[in-house]
Amino acid sequence: MTTSPAGEQLVRVHNLGVSIDGFATGEGQSRETPFGHAGQRLTEWFFDTAWAHEMWGSGPGGSRGVDNALTESAFRGVGAEIMGRNKFGYQRGPWEDESWRGWWGEEPPFHTPVYVLTHYPRPSLEMEGGTVFHFRDASPQDVLAEAKKAANGLDVRIGGGPTVVRDFLAADLVDHLHVVIVPIVLGRGVRLWDSLEGLEQRFTVETASSPKGVSHMIFSRRTS
Amino acid sequence: MTTSPAGEQLVRVHNLGVSIDGFATGEGQSRETPFGHAGQRLTEWFFDTAWAHEMWGSGPGGSRGVDNALTESAFRGVGAEIMGRNKFGYQRGPWEDESWRGWWGEEPPFHTPVYVLTHYPRPSLEMEGGTVFHFRDASPQDVLAEAKKAANGLDVRIGGGPTVVRDFLAADLVDHLHVVIVPIVLGRGVRLWDSLEGLEQRFTVETASSPKGVSHMIFSRRTS
Numbered sequence: 539m540t541t542s543p544a545g546e547q548l549v550r551v552h553n554l555g556v557s558i559d560g561f562a563t564g565e566g567q568s569r570e571t572p573f574g575h576a577g578q579r580l581t582e583w584f585f586d587t588a589w590a591h592e593m594w595g596s597g598p599g600g601s602r603g604v605d606n607a608l609t610e611s612a613f614r615g616v617g618a619e620i621m622g623r624n625k626f627g628y629q630r631g632p633w634e635d636e637s638w639r640g641w642w643g644e645e646p647p648f649h650t651p652v653y654v655l656t657h658y659p660r661p662s663l664e665m666e667g668g669t670v671f672h673f674r675d676a677s678p679q680d681v682l683a684e685a686k687k688a689a690n691g692l693d694v695r696i697g698g699g700p701t702v703v704r705d706f707l708a709a710d711l712v713d714h715l716h717v718v719i720v721p722i723v724l725g726r727g728v729r730l731w732d733s734l735e736g737l738e739q740r741f742t743v744e745t746a747s748s749p750k751g752v753s754h755m756i757f758s759r760r761t762s
Numbered sequence: 763m764t765t766s767p768a769g770e771q772l773v774r775v776h777n778l779g780v781s782i783d784g785f786a787t788g789e790g791q792s793r794e795t796p797f798g799h800a801g802q803r804l805t806e807w808f809f810d811t812a813w814a815h816e817m818w819g820s821g822p823g824g825s826r827g828v829d830n831a832l833t834e835s836a837f838r839g840v841g842a843e844i845m846g847r848n849k850f851g852y853q854r855g856p857w858e859d860e861s862w863r864g865w866w867g868e869e870p871p872f873h874t875p876v877y878v879l880t881h882y883p884r885p886s887l888e889m890e891g892g893t894v895f896h897f898r899d900a901s902p903q904d905v906l907a908e909a910k911k912a913a914n915g916l917d918v919r920i921g922g923g924p925t926v927v928r929d930f931l932a933a934d935l936v937d938h939l940h941v942v943i944v945p946i947v948l949g950r951g952v953r954l955w956d957s958l959e960g961l962e963q964r965f966t967v968e969t970a971s972s973p974k975g976v977s978h979m980i981f982s983r984r985t986s
Binding site for chain 1: 975
């Protein structure tokens with residue numbers, strides 16, 4: 539996926555695993571459990587792709603079908619990302635120290651500016667490979683304006699977690715939403731769909747199941 | 763689907779539409795709105811099948827792919843159905859009169875004994891075509907024992923609505939669960955998955971999307 543023919547910058551969500559009971563992350567995030575009690579269950583389909591194998595050095599192999607194609611597309615044509623603080627780290631409240639530099643090591647897989655929404659801003663972090671984390675206490679509209687400018691004509695990805703995605707959907711700022719329905723009942727955690735009744739009316743939807751048993755649903759903003 | 767090779771009677775749920783936020787019926791059921799504010803949105807894929815066209819006389823045509831195959835299979839090898847009172851009618855509390863004979867006219871599509879769970883039993887109703895409605899104030903285990911006996915070696919279908927299906931799942935009485943994930947955010951209604959955390963561990967799951975944009979998920983009880 540690249541920008542639209544008209545050169546419009548799209549706002550995109552990709553690869554967001556959601557349980558059949560509507561939770562997009564589990565309960566009890568910690569340094570050891572980034573997805574809380576969900577563990578790897580919402581992301582297993584993703585880490586089994588060839589793209590993820592290459593990216594995280596888990597060796598050759600991995601699937602090269604629909605899961606992989608959709609995974610890859612998330613990383614094309616994107617010039618900036620916006621994420622929530624809980625995607626960046628497990629800490630809550632004021633930063634006790636600023637040594638935490640994200641879950642991804644010194645070379646994160648973003649390679650663009652990344653805007654981290656937090657009520658506790660801190661200095662920007664310049665990482666290897668082009669990723670720069672900026673910390674902003676801002677509305678969805680304001681941080682998106684800044685990210686679009688930084689993206690230099692490319693699209694902006696909303697990277698999650700579920701609270702941030704929901705806020706951007708509620709503000710009707712999302713053009714492309716790719717969720718992956720995983721056939722598990724998570725029971726607890728952060729619900730993605732709350733307060734979004736009738737969301738589908740603004741989108742066309744395409745559905746594709748994969749041999750992993752998950753179901754990709756791709757919502758594209760209606761243009762007429 | 764028929765009974766298992768060993769002759770075991772299976773307990774089956776079929777064709778149960780569920781929104782991506784986990785609701786299997788809407789809010790505000792009435793005589794005019796059997797599915798509440800959900801309207802036809804959870805069942806549209808079903809009524810567009812060739813099987814439903816034939817069954818409800820909406821003329822020739824209808825789809826003959828995966829939706830239709832799965833729809834049809836629900837009606838094979840079943841010797842009795844158990845349903846909740848809200849599937850049978852829109853009334854609540856004591857029956858004000860007993861003239862209501864279900865949503866389906868004088869020849870309902872069941873053609874077997876049907877056990878309606880209600881706190882307000884009333885005399886059985888013998889309909890045309892072999893359907894007999896029995897009204898029972900009983901536990902899932904007890905009504906299932908009666909239905910299995912009446913099914914005469916064939917399977918028992920749990921016909922819904924969501925509360926009854928959830929009760930039978932919670933009691934671990936279901937062998938086959940076919941839900942149809944519909945890409946809409948319903949926002950309100952009756953949630954199917956509440957209190958069923960970890961349900962998937964008892965089942966293997968197969969997923970198949972259809973051109974209607976829905977995603978069939980078929981849970982089969984693990985045998986080992």
